[in-house]
Amino acid sequence: MVNSEYERRIAARFSIFDQDGNGHIDRSDFSGAAKALLAEFGVAARSDRGQALYGGAEALWQGLAGIADRDGDQRITREEFVTGAVKRLRDRPERFAEIARPFLHAALFVADADGSATVEETARLLTALGVPEDTARQVAGGLDTDGDDKVGEADVVPAFAQYFTVPE
Numbered sequence: 800m801v802n803s804e805y806e807r808r809i810a811a812r813f814s815i816f817d818q819d820g821n822g823h824i825d826r827s828d829f830s831g832a833a834k835a836l837l838a839e840f841g842v843a844a845r846s847d848r849g850q851a852l853y854g855g856a857e858a859l860w861q862g863l864a865g866i867a868d869r870d871g872d873q874r875i876t877r878e879e880f881v882t883g884a885v886k887r888l889r890d891r892p893e894r895f896a897e898i899a900r901p902f903l904h905a906a907l908f909v910a911d912a913d914g915s916a917t918v919e920e921t922a923r924l925l926t927a928l929g930v931p932e933d934t935a936r937q938v939a940g941g942l943d944t945d946g947d948d949k950v951g952e953a954d955v956v957p958a959f960a961q962y963f964t965v966p967e
Contacts, residue, residue, distance in 0.1 A: 806881050812962070813880045816863070818929060824863070824875040829856040829902075832928055839927035840920075842909050852909050855902035862898030896960035903955050914951065918943050921950040 814820070818828040818835075833856040834844070842848050867875045867883035875883075910916040910924045918939045925935035942950045942958055 809881050810877055813877050815929065816875075816880070822877070824880065825873060826857070826860050826864075829860040832856060835927045836906055836909050836924060839923055840909050848905070848908050848912070851905040852902070855905035859899055859902040866898075892957075892960040896956045899959050900952070900956050903959060904952050907950070907952060907955065915949045916951075917948050918950060921955075 813824070816824045816828055818831045830853065833849075833852045836842075836852060837844055837849050842852075844850075844853065864873065864875060867879045869879050869883050904914070906924055907916050908914045910920040916924065921939035921942060922932070922935045925938060926932050930938065939950065942954045944954065
């Protein structure tokens, strides 16, 4: 695949993080994502699960900003995302998985108190994060590789990393 096609695909993933659509990723996008998940599942922000989710969102922001925010302005532009974060993580998707793990772990516990969400709960989680409903259902079903109607951290973390570190 030519580099421009690769960059086009990665730039499209930028909008997943740019929750408010203002053209850059910043801390508020991550706290907004956490707030949307808590509202979807009726979990209080001050609860242990709510606090874990906000902590995971902050960890994801800090990890991504540390890799991509080249000018130190506490915002990641589309260009920084494409040229900084993704290109640096492409060769090490496990690094991206580790950056995302705290947020994904906490999100699963928000969706289901035992940390292993059903396919339906996973679809709701994805929809709350801005994924179109049809796509969310398809993705959630694909994450349940053993057919037990459960999606856990071992399913979600590698899939998330793979999605954002697509090969050229």
